[in-house]
Amino acid sequence: MVALVAVLVIGYLAAKGPARPVEVTAARVALGQRLLAEQRLSADGRRSCFSCHQPERGFTDGRAVATPGGLNTPPLWGLSERQVFGWFLPEMHSLEAMALRPLDDPAEMGPRGEATLARLRADADLLAAYRAAFPTAGDLITWEQTGAALAAALRTIEPPPGAYARYLAGERAALSAAALRGQTLFVEVGCAVCHRPPSFGSDSFHNIGLPADPARNRGRARVPGLRGVRHTAPYFHDGSAATLEDVVRHYARGGGPGASPAIIPLNLTDADIRDLVAFLESL
Numbered sequence: 001m002v003a004l005v006a007v008l009v010i011g012y013l014a015a016k017g018p019a020r021p022v023e024v025t026a027a028r029v030a031l032g033q034r035l036l037a038e039q040r041l042s043a044d045g046r047r048s049c050f051s052c053h054q055p056e057r058g059f060t061d062g063r064a065v066a067t068p069g070g071l072n073t074p075p076l077w078g079l080s081e082r083q084v085f086g087w088f089l090p091e092m093h094s095l096e097a098m099a100l101r102p103l104d105d106p107a108e109m110g111p112r113g114e115a116t117l118a119r120l121r122a123d124a125d126l127l128a129a130y131r132a133a134f135p136t137a138g139d140l141i142t143w144e145q146t147g148a149a150l151a152a153a154l155r156t157i158e159p160p161p162g163a164y165a166r167y168l169a170g171e172r173a174a175l176s177a178a179a180l181r182g183q184t185l186f187v188e189v190g191c192a193v194c195h196r197p198p199s200f201g202s203d204s205f206h207n208i209g210l211p212a213d214p215a216r217n218r219g220r221a222r223v224p225g226l227r228g229v230r231h232t233a234p235y236f237h238d239g240s241a242a243t244l245e246d247v248v249r250h251y252a253r254g255g256g257p258g259a260s261p262a263i264i265p266l267n268l269t270d271a272d273i274r275d276l277v278a279f280l281e282s283l
């Protein structure tokens with residue numbers, strides 16, 4: 001009986017769970033790392049993922065939005081702990097698919113096509129890297145393999161550890177007094193309702209009262225993770241907050257028109273705002 005229940009529960013979880021990602025191997029991670037920098041993936045042969053997700057800028061580009069009318073470039077770390085990708089894409093549950101998305105957009109790296117694959121296949125060294133990553137697939141380079149390799153590499157990217165990580169690891173002096181007060185405030189004023197540890201994000205969608213295009217998921221954005229946030233200014237989906245202080249002041253005002261009822265004006269002093277910023281910088 002117990003065994004039967006276990007089988008049913010496992011069967012239920014398997015049916016409900018997200019599509020299982022392709023198995024991660026060292027060769028796939030290595031290929032994906034190479035493809036993140038590969039300009040031949042783009043239609044004009046001049047752009048790679050790193051053109052916007054620049055490793056030295058926390059895998060962002062330092063700009064408000066990546067393309068005219070587009071969105072702020074998010075960092076590429078902490079993705080292994082997410083189930084939903086993109087700012088306004090509640091249906092996007094596949095990192096493999098998200099990794100190929102910029103190749104369909106002519107404003108980013110697209111359009112992709114057979115010509116792109118032919119260019120990659122012409123490089124014997126790259127072909128060998130694909131063969132090592134997908135040993136049973138023969139001498140083909142496919143989009144499916146490309147998405148799987150990119151996703152494998154993306155799942156390994158982590159932000160550089162901040163003072164908060166050292167604090168959690170037992171180094172009690174790592175957090176300043178201001179950051180410790182900020183941590184308490186972060187919980188007290190409700191930030192942690194949406195920004196949940198350990199990622200300080202969540203796969204839920206909320207409108208925080210920015211002037212969002214209502215066609216984009218009715219202005220409801222996915223809650224970004226905050227580890228490494230000190231490296232990725234400017235902030236918000238529209239890049240409208242230049243600094244973490246601007247972010248906290250947005251929340252202190254109670255957001256703006258259309259904000260979720262969870263966003264209410266906060267009674268924060270300038271010192272409280274500095275403490276919250278110190279905590280965010282430690283993450």
Ligand code: HEC
Binds near residue numbers: 041109
């Ligand atoms: C022109 C700039 C640009 C280029 C080039 C680019 N991206 Fe992005 N990337 C963005 C923007 C903007 C978003 C947010 C898109 C959205 O939310 O719909 C994004 C989002 C993502 C996300 C989702 C992150 C998250 O937190 O949910 C992943 C993964 C990603 N890109 C991977 C890649 C890969 C892999 C490449 C190369 C094949 C690439 N990007 C090339 C700008 C770019």
Ligand code: HEC
Binds near residue numbers: 189194
């Ligand atoms: C109701 C849920 C919710 C609450 C409460 C909330 N946030 Fe957010 N937070 C979000 C969402 C959603 C976004 C993305 C909004 C967008 O860009 O449209 C965000 C964005 C951010 C960002 C920018 C991250 C980036 O990479 O651009 C920071 C920093 C942040 N929040 C900190 C806080 C702090 C500090 C508090 C408490 C004062 C707080 N949040 C309260 C949902 C919430």
